[in-house]
Amino acid sequence: MPQVNNTAILFFSRNLKEEFLAKNVGLNIHQFSNLFNLLVQKTRRTIDQTKIPVKPLFSNEQIGSSFGERLTNGISNLFSEGFDNVIVVGNDAPELSSEDLLWVEKRLKSGKNVLGRDSHGGAYLIGVSKKDFCADEFLKVSWNTSFVFDQLNTLLSSEELDNRLIDLNKRSDFESIIKRGLQLSKAFKQILKAIFGTYTIRTNFNFTLPKSIWFQHTEVRGPPSLVF
Numbered sequence: 001m002p003q004v005n006n007t008a009i010l011f012f013s014r015n016l017k018e019e020f021l022a023k024n025v026g027l028n029i030h031q032f033s034n035l036f037n038l039l040v041q042k043t044r045r046t047i048d049q050t051k052i053p054v055k056p057l058f059s060n061e062q063i064g065s066s067f068g069e070r071l072t073n074g075i076s077n078l079f080s081e082g083f084d085n086v087i088v089v090g091n092d093a094p095e096l097s098s099e100d101l102l103w104v105e106k107r108l109k110s111g112k113n114v115l116g117r118d119s120h121g122g123a124y125l126i127g128v129s130k131k132d133f134c135a136d137e138f139l140k141v142s143w144n145t146s147f148v149f150d151q152l153n154t155l156l157s158s159e160e161l162d163n164r165l166i167d168l169n170k171r172s173d174f175e176s177i178i179k180r181g182l183q184l185s186k187a188f189k190q191i192l193k194a195i196f197g198t199y200t201i202r203t204n205f206n207f208t209l210p211k212s213i214w215f216q217h218t219e220v221r222g223p224p225s226l227v228f
Helices: 016-022 029-048 067-080 098-109 135-139 148-156 171-179 186-198
Strands: 007-012 054-057 085-089 114-117 123-129
Touching: 007 029, 007 067, 007 098, 016 029, 029 054, 029 098, 029 186, 054 067, 067 085, 067 135, 085 098, 098 114, 098 123, 114 148, 123 148, 171 186
Parallel strands: 007 054, 007 085
Antiparallel strands: 085 123, 114 123
16 A cells, blocks of 8 residues: 555664763763653654654664664664655654654655755755665765764755754764754753753763663663653
């Protein structure tokens, strides 16, 4: 049966454990679990407001040995399911709005690929059509570097979203978004402030412990359910 909507959103994210190991920004696991759940919750709520079909793809479901392989396979699988266009987003650009996503969907339907440039030279959003997607070329992109946006832009001949959003990778990124964050609600920023309220430069988390026991007996609690 053909898809009613020929555009799908790929919500591509690490799981909690891998995200913590990659960029814990000085928080212990309890603090970071609240942060992770907050960002995931915010992104999912934004996506759900669009009514565009979405496929969440976390680390344990991703296929490939590198970021590029996992992302390329995720996009390819959605195209194989019958979608003509895919919009890729992560959990680290909370300023992304449902209006942005709907605008990207319209541009894709009109035959235009779309990119969102983040504050580090990467892309917080990739909107690509099946006809312009080449898995081999995607694998050649220097993922997780400041060259990503420019390389994708050359590859896809894309339009650019007006908003250059902060991509949350470092503590300074969170500080910036708390101060700026014009598209974020006061409640969202208050939760961020509360999570980082006990931050210290020297975290008391013991990184000398074996990784296999870091997450044992750790209770993960989500942030309060608020309207963002």
